[in-house]
Amino acid sequence: MEIAEEILHQPGIDLAMIENAAERIKGQARRTPLLEATLLNEFLGMRVLFKPECLQKTGSFKFRGAYTKLSRLSEAEPGKPVVAFSSGNHAQGVAHAAQLLGLSCTIVMPDDAPAIKLGNTRAYGANIVTYDRFSEDREAIAHAISMETNAEIVRPFDDLDIMSGQGTTGLEIVQDAIDAGTRVDHVFCPAGGGGLLSGIALAVKSCMPDTAIWFAEPAGFDDVIRSLATGTRQNADFQTRTICDALLTKSVGVRPFKVIQEHVSGGYAITDDEALSAMFLAYQHLKVVVEPGGAAAFAALLQQRQRFAGSTVVVVLSGGNVDPAVFAACLAQSDGVPPQ
The missing domain is CATH 3.40.50.1100 (Rossmann fold)
Structure with missing residues (x-):
């Protein structure tokens, strides 16, 4: 049932497909804003703009x-x-x-x-x-x-229509940054099957070629990281467990991986505790509710904040469909969190 590898020789998505998708979803999907928190910027030593797809219809991108x-x-x-x-x-x-x-x-x-x-x-x-x-x-x-x-x-990610639709997230990031006169150094995105990551990477790199694209995966489910390292698609280890249910896929998709190999700089594995801490910070400073997988990209930036100090970074908060018990656990994760 898996997508055949021969599609690697077929045309993939391009900017025109993403622009067509943007017109198609206009009036149906919400155009989510870029959010910023001054105290959070001061704590992290960088400027961070958040794309809150947790506010999208159905609670995710x-x-x-x-x-x-x-x-x-x-x-x-x-x-x-x-x-x-x-x-x-x-x-x-x-x-x-x-x-x-x-x-x-x-x-x-x-x-x-x-x-x-x-x-x-x-x-x-x-x-x-x-x-x-x-x-x-x-x-x-x-x-x-x-x-x-x-x-x-x-299919959830290994589909050109799906990828181009998710790529509208990146197109909006580019348009809003240009309208604000903001140079974006890096974009952080969560990765499961790679549909969102590949769509955003294609859209952003087509318009802002100097912007680096990074991704986050749950520890133990770092198949995209390993796939980039080996040059071939690797499977996730389903013997491990994580609260980041939105990112649990067998492996990165064939079509997304082709784009990721070309346009993405690298990725980081994050722990459940790091995801919960990122959720707390998003709640405290942005007043938004984010699910664990949706906070993964922010968790990766927090983990690597010394490396990206002084940069302007866009972080995609990809979803907010979290059970109350999990969100309650995130509210208990306040150690090391800057004051409001």
Whole structure:
């Protein structure tokens, strides 16, 4: 069921595709702002601008790619049902996009997905099929549903429409920075399957070639870091555990990896405690709620703050769909946090 490696010889996304996606989602997705906190800048010794996709529709950047994909699909094949597999954020994005476009939607979700993500996906009208992420193959389940119902499989990251939709996040970063007369030295982004990272990297590097792109992964799930080091796609270690559920993928996608190899400078592995501390700082200084995976890029910057001192950095806060118990744990992580 995995995307074949021969697609490496096929055309990928380009800036024109991302610009087309931006027009397509206009009036549907929210244009999230760049946020800044003076005290946080002083504490870190750099200027940090945050792209809060936790404020996006469905609580994450995933709505961008989902609406791009489904709107293009509904034009080509009106009324065609869709099936997707996701731990929660892609699920909600696809479910809501399908709801807006009047499409039948089934989502394959792990049975241990956060309750808020399961509940919201149902609320958007999707039919949910659960599975055990440690013993069952979600792609095989989705493929079987597709064969039975003639549904289009909407992959979470290894898809050009999805990647171009996620790339609109980077396009907005570029446009807002240019409008403000701000030179961006670095962009930090979380990495799971690589759809967001590749889309942002392509958009930013096409317009600001001197800006470096960095990413963050949970410790133990650092397959993108290892893939870049070896030059071939590596698998994550599912024997480990992390609270960053949004970033748990088997491996980086074939299409995203091609872009990442060309445009991304490198990445860092972060711990659960570092993610919780980043969530706390975002809550304290920006007044936003971020989920663990959504705070991973900020956690990586905090980890590496001495290296990036004096820079202007954009950090993508990719999602905010966090269960109350996990957010309560983040509020207990106040050691070393600068005062308000």
